[in-house]
Amino acid sequence: MLTFYNELHAQHRGKHEMFRGELVPCFEKPERADSVLAELGRRGLGRIVTPHGVPLMSLERIHTPRYLHFLRSAWNEWVALDPANAKKDAFPSVWPVRTLRDDIEPENFSARMGLYSMDSGTPLTAGTWTAAKTGADCAVNAAHALRLGERGAFVLSRPPGHHAGADFFGGYCFLNNAALAAQHMLDDGARKVAIIDIDYHHGNGTQSIFYHRDDVLFISIHADPRFEYPFYLGHADERGEGAGHGYNLNLPLPAGSSTQAWMAALETACIRIGSFAPDALVVSLGVDTFAGDPLSRFKLQSADYLKIGERLAWLGKPTAFIFEGGYAVKELGVNVVNVLEGYETAL
Numbered sequence: 001m002l003t004f005y006n007e008l009h010a011q012h013r014g015k016h017e018m019f020r021g022e023l024v025p026c027f028e029k030p031e032r033a034d035s036v037l038a039e040l041g042r043r044g045l046g047r048i049v050t051p052h053g054v055p056l057m058s059l060e061r062i063h064t065p066r067y068l069h070f071l072r073s074a075w076n077e078w079v080a081l082d083p084a085n086a087k088k089d090a091f092p093s094v095w096p097v098r099t100l101r102d103d104i105e106p107e108n109f110s111a112r113m114g115l116y117s118m119d120s121g122t123p124l125t126a127g128t129w130t131a132a133k134t135g136a137d138c139a140v141n142a143a144h145a146l147r148l149g150e151r152g153a154f155v156l157s158r159p160p161g162h163h164a165g166a167d168f169f170g171g172y173c174f175l176n177n178a179a180l181a182a183q184h185m186l187d188d189g190a191r192k193v194a195i196i197d198i199d200y201h202h203g204n205g206t207q208s209i210f211y212h213r214d215d216v217l218f219i220s221i222h223a224d225p226r227f228e229y230p231f232y233l234g235h236a237d238e239r240g241e242g243a244g245h246g247y248n249l250n251l252p253l254p255a256g257s258s259t260q261a262w263m264a265a266l267e268t269a270c271i272r273i274g275s276f277a278p279d280a281l282v283v284s285l286g287v288d289t290f291a292g293d294p295l296s297r298f299k300l301q302s303a304d305y306l307k308i309g310e311r312l313a314w315l316g317k318p319t320a321f322i323f324e325g326g327y328a329v330k331e332l333g334v335n336v337v338n339v340l341e342g343y344e345t346a347l
């Protein structure tokens with residue numbers, strides 16, 4: 001397993017986030033990736049490589065030029081608003097919901113942030129663009145490696161990506177690494193790619209990016225949005241639209257779901273992937289399904305992640321694993337690397 005590691009991930013380091021009515025220290029922090037890197041080293045799961053930088057055009061395959069321009073210049077504009085802002089994280093102040101207009105950009109920066117974001121839990125910092133762009137480099141590099149014959153690649157990067165849409169950030173995510181990996185495999189000649197999102201939270205960004213397409217099957221197993229983030233997408237009746245109808249499968253599960261219920265959903269997902277017959281697979285690998293995760297209401301145990309990797313390997317597809325959520329930092333490395341090792345040993 002080739003790991004593409006984002007050495008610049010720690011440049012994205014938020015101070016705090018809004019969580020249940022309080023400003024709390026960020027759950028999404030650099031120690032998360034450090035924990036996974038340390039465990040990869042301990043188990044010697046394969047080469048760890050630094051990605052080549054890709055041109056901005058490669059990111060425009062998924063994200064709008066307007067949004068990319070916003071993200072690149074966001075920090076400077078935040079500081080230009082008030083020099084004292086240099087010591088604070090940037091947060092949006094107003095969102096253009098329903099009856100408000102979204103066709104004219106406000107000049108005020110923190111108001112404009114609302115146009116490109118979906119929540120108050122995602123701080124933007126001085127190093128956010130650098131970290132997110134290098135993560136996107138990792139995803140595009142992983143896609144190319146698979147098309148050149150690698151059987152498995154792992155993108156070890158943060159911030160994560162699956163909540164980010166074509167033109168918005170949120171849920172700790174800025175650039176959608178899973179979507180970039182899938183799109184670049186198609187651009188390199190794959191006919192069809194399946195994405196399976198096993199993070200505890202629904203991958204609303206990835207779903208929205210491919211919702212009208214039949215060349216990318218998107219499947220997500222997640223906590224029911226009636227009680228869990230992102231709340232406004234991820235229901236079972238979202239099947240895709242137009243050409244994409246039938247190519248979006250949501251498998252929401254109730255709070256307190258056991259390993260047995262979760263593995264049954266994985267089996268349903270794998271059967272659908274089998275009938276889709278993709279040339280490659282992308283796994284949005286979040287392990288916040290873990291019983292000990294501070295954000296989770298599922299009950300998976302560390303040993304279960306070996307079985308998940310094994311089941312994914314049985315699909316027999318070149319696979320890109322993209323690091324997403326997981327906030328129990330101490331067990332995070334073991335849980336993520338268990339998926340990768342389960343995959344490798346079953347090949």
Ligand SMILES: [Zn+2]
Pocket residue numbers: 199200201286288324325326
């Ligand atoms: Zn998550």
